[in-house]
Amino acid sequence: MTPLQRAWGAYVRLTARWPAIASIIPFVPLIVLWWAVVELGVFPRVFLPGPADVARSFADLVYKGILPEYLQDSVVRLGVGAFWGIALGIPLGILIGISQRAHTVLWPLLLFFQAIGDIAWLPILVIWFGYGLVTMTFVIVYTVIFPVVLNTVLGVRSIPIAMHRAALSLGASRARILWEVVLPGALPNIVTGLRNGLGYGWRALIAAEIIVGTSGIGFLMFDARRAGSVVEILLGMIILGILWYIVDSWILAPIERATGQRWGLVTR
Amino acid sequence: MRFRHRLFAALAFIAPFAVLFVLWAVLIPYFDVNPRLFPHLTAVIQAAVEGIQDGSLIGHIGASLVRVLVGTALALLAAIPLGIAMGVSPVVSSFLTPLFRFFSVLAGIAWIPIATLWFGYGFGAITFVIFNAVFFIVTYNTLLGVSTIPLQVRNAAASLGAGRWSMLTEVLLPGALPNIVTGIRTGLGFAWRGLIAAEMIATNAGLGYMLFVARDFYRTEVIVLGMIVIGVLWLLLDRLVLAPLERATIVRWGMVQPA
Numbered sequence: 001m002t003p004l005q006r007a008w009g010a011y012v013r014l015t016a017r018w019p020a021i022a023s024i025i026p027f028v029p030l031i032v033l034w035w036a037v038v039e040l041g042v043f044p045r046v047f048l049p050g051p052a053d054v055a056r057s058f059a060d061l062v063y064k065g066i067l068p069e070y071l072q073d074s075v076v077r078l079g080v081g082a083f084w085g086i087a088l089g090i091p092l093g094i095l096i097g098i099s100q101r102a103h104t105v106l107w108p109l110l111l112f113f114q115a116i117g118d119i120a121w122l123p124i125l126v127i128w129f130g131y132g133l134v135t136m137t138f139v140i141v142y143t144v145i146f147p148v149v150l151n152t153v154l155g156v157r158s159i160p161i162a163m164h165r166a167a168l169s170l171g172a173s174r175a176r177i178l179w180e181v182v183l184p185g186a187l188p189n190i191v192t193g194l195r196n197g198l199g200y201g202w203r204a205l206i207a208a209e210i211i212v213g214t215s216g217i218g219f220l221m222f223d224a225r226r227a228g229s230v231v232e233i234l235l236g237m238i239i240l241g242i243l244w245y246i247v248d249s250w251i252l253a254p255i256e257r258a259t260g261q262r263w264g265l266v267t268r
Numbered sequence: 269m270r271f272r273h274r275l276f277a278a279l280a281f282i283a284p285f286a287v288l289f290v291l292w293a294v295l296i297p298y299f300d301v302n303p304r305l306f307p308h309l310t311a312v313i314q315a316a317v318e319g320i321q322d323g324s325l326i327g328h329i330g331a332s333l334v335r336v337l338v339g340t341a342l343a344l345l346a347a348i349p350l351g352i353a354m355g356v357s358p359v360v361s362s363f364l365t366p367l368f369r370f371f372s373v374l375a376g377i378a379w380i381p382i383a384t385l386w387f388g389y390g391f392g393a394i395t396f397v398i399f400n401a402v403f404f405i406v407t408y409n410t411l412l413g414v415s416t417i418p419l420q421v422r423n424a425a426a427s428l429g430a431g432r433w434s435m436l437t438e439v440l441l442p443g444a445l446p447n448i449v450t451g452i453r454t455g456l457g458f459a460w461r462g463l464i465a466a467e468m469i470a471t472n473a474g475l476g477y478m479l480f481v482a483r484d485f486y487r488t489e490v491i492v493l494g495m496i497v498i499g500v501l502w503l504l505l506d507r508l509v510l511a512p513l514e515r516a517t518i519v520r521w522g523m524v525q526p527a
Contacts, residue, residue, distance in 0.1 A: 008359060023366040030367060047386060108281045109288065115506070116499035119464045119476075123483035124491045128305065199373075203458065207377045207465040225381035233382045237374055244373045 023249070049231045054238065057231045066220075071239070074216040077133070078205055081140025082198055089145040089197075090190060093152025094182060103153070114146040118204040122211055131212045136205065143204040144197035151193025155186030187259045195252045202244055307489035312496075315489045324478075329497065331473040335391070336463055339398025340456065347403045348448060351410025352440055361415045368408040376401035376462030380469060389470045397466045401459035402452070409451025413444030445517045453510045460502055 015022035031051050037043070038050035061067035096102045096110075118139045125135045159182065167181050209218025217236050224232030293309045303311060319325030355361045379400045380393075387393040417440065425439045467476025475494055482490035 022362075023369075026363050026365075026367050027370075104280060105284050108284050112285070112499050112503060115502040116495050117461050117464060117502065119461050119468075120479060120495045120498045122468070123479045124488060124495070126483060127486060127488065127491075200461075203377050203461065207461070210377070210380060211465065211468055221378070221381040225385055228385065230382065230385060233385065237378050237382070240378050241370050241374050245370055248373070249369075 023245070046228075047230060049234065053231050054235050057235050061232075061235070067239075070216050070220050071243075074205060074209065074218070075243075077136050077216065078140060078198070078201060080133075081137050081201055081205070082144055082194075084137065084141045085144025085148060085197060085201065086194065088141070089148030089193075090152055092145075093149040093190070093193075094156055094178070094186070096149065097153040097156025097186070098182065107153075110146065110149060114150070118143040118200070119207050119211075122208060126212055131214060135212055136208050139204050139208045140201045143201040144194075147197035147200065148190065148193040151189045151196070152186055155189025156182055158189070159185035188256070191252075191256045191259045195248070195256055198252065199244075199248070202240075206240065304486045304488060307492055311489035312493050315487075315493045319490075319493070325493075325497070328473060328475050328478045329501070331471075332463060332467065332475045333501075335394050335474065336398060336456070336459060339395045340402050340452075340459065342395070343399045343402035343455070344406060344452070347406035348410055351407040351448075352414055352436070352444065354407075355411045355414025355444065356440065358415060361411050365408075365411065368404055368411060371400075372404040372408045374400075374404070376458040377465050380462070380466050383466070384470045391471075393470050394463065394466045394474075397462045398459045401462045402455035405455035405458065406448060406451040409447045409454075410444055413447025414440055416447075417443035446514075449510075449514045449517045453506070453514060456505070456510065460505075464498065 011025070015025075035051050038045065038048055042048075058067070092106075096106055121139060121142060122135070125138055129135045129138065163181050163185065164177065167177050172180070205216070206218040206221075209216040210222045213219035213222070217240055221233050221236035224230075224236065289309065296306060296308050307315075316325065354364055376397060379397050383393040383396045383400075387396055421443065422435070422439055425435055430438065463474070464476040464479075467474035468480040471477055475498055479491050479494040482488075482494065
């Protein structure tokens with residue numbers, strides 16, 4: 001066994017015990033590489049500042065209280081948007097999934113409006129609502145709602161018809177079928193849709209903040225771009241990445257796994 | 269018979285849009301909506317005719333499509349070989365997976381500020397944004413695709429005397445292809461959005477630019493026209509190119525069962 005193999009073995013054992021480490025360690029060589037490239041002066045420092053500069057700017061912005069406030073703004077916007085996206089999307093998806101008539105009428109429209117894409121709405125939204133929370137919320141709701149609706153429809157339609165009939169012949173009312181057959185059966189797909197939707201919604205938020213924002217992480221980056229400060233842009237990108245990584249792999253993915261297993265109507 | 273069935277399906281798809289257009293044509297004049305808030309249907313049609321006649325609409329569409337094409341082609345050329353090379357070794361792929369997940373999260377829009385700083389406003393910055401949107405997602409999916417090929421299949425090929433080249437072209441590439449194509453479809457979705465956003469900020473041609481300039485003059489008919497064009501273009505790209513490609517790879521390179 002070479003020392004390299006032994007080190008790898010130790011790493012594997014370590015990550016088996018604390019899986020979170022496996023998603024942190026790979027960044028160490030990258031940061032070292034980044035540091036080395038900066039120190040060797042391959043690019044001018046103005047264009048590519050080092051890790052230490054970014055860390056210093058992080059501490060500075062936290063100390064001034066700008067960063068926590070912007071972060072809160074972004075997360076609240078995403079939360080409000082996601083809430084309305086879910087609140088509107090799931091009922092709409094169930095309606096389209098259950099009723100053939102609603103499907104015929106609404107499905108083509110859904111596909112088309114999804115294709116327009118959130119960002120293309122920004123100019124006209126600014127005319128309608130001005131620069132502010134309504135515009136942002138609209139964009140995020142618009143982004144979140146389509147994956148949720150499309151996946152809910154998919155989930156509702158994938159429930160075997162035998163389930164409906166079994167529940168009906170056992171004397172279930174329509175409301176109970178909805179609550180105990182349709183909703184649980186579609187839940188794994190709904191969660192998948194939510195995960196996709198939030199992924200798109202997150203990016204839409206950044207775009208909205210860059211283009212029409214007055215606060216938030218996207219605005220931080222764009223403001224830094226105006227001032228020509230690469231440090232803060234890099235900081236913004238890193239925060240975005242980390243935040244979404246946490247939300248996605250520590251909150252959404254476990255929910256997705258849990259619903260997939262627990263409401264065992266769907267076999268994988 | 270089959271033809272009539274398809275014709276009927278197409279009509280059923282178009283009918284809701286026809287209703288929407290009629291509502292638009294009737295309701296907006298009826299309620300006397302200010303054209304600065306929402307345009308009349310006739311104004312949008314007029315804007316489309318003018319745009320086609322003086323060539324500006326075609327120019328914007330062309331500029332946007334060329335950018336997507338160049339950025340995507342460059343990204344695919346780099347991403348697929350890299351993804352396969354990393355996916356072959358389970359050690360390398362399991363180590364690098366978090367890195368590529370991290371960067372695929374940043375895909376597209378988050379790169380706009382730094383891209384414009386590094387490359388200035390123009391073609392370079394936008395191509396860079398599209399490249400990033402496609403590159404990381406496709407590399408990640410290729411990596412995933414190669415590393416999920418069952419080891420028996422690779423061992424079987426090796427014990428039947430497959431060389432490195434035939435291993436690559438007959439096992440690894442076909443096995444990863446469904447994932448690669450899914451990655452391309454997702455990546456292009458992000459790239460398209462990133463393109464529109466980048467064009468709003470960083471250039472003087474393209475559909476995003478057309479929308480954003482129209483906003484300055486409250487020309488809602490141009491904005492709505494642009495939105496319709498963006499929607500139709502993406503729908504065509506997704507339905508006529510990407511979705512058939514995805515279906516074909518999943519069925520034809522039958523290593524993965526169709527879902």
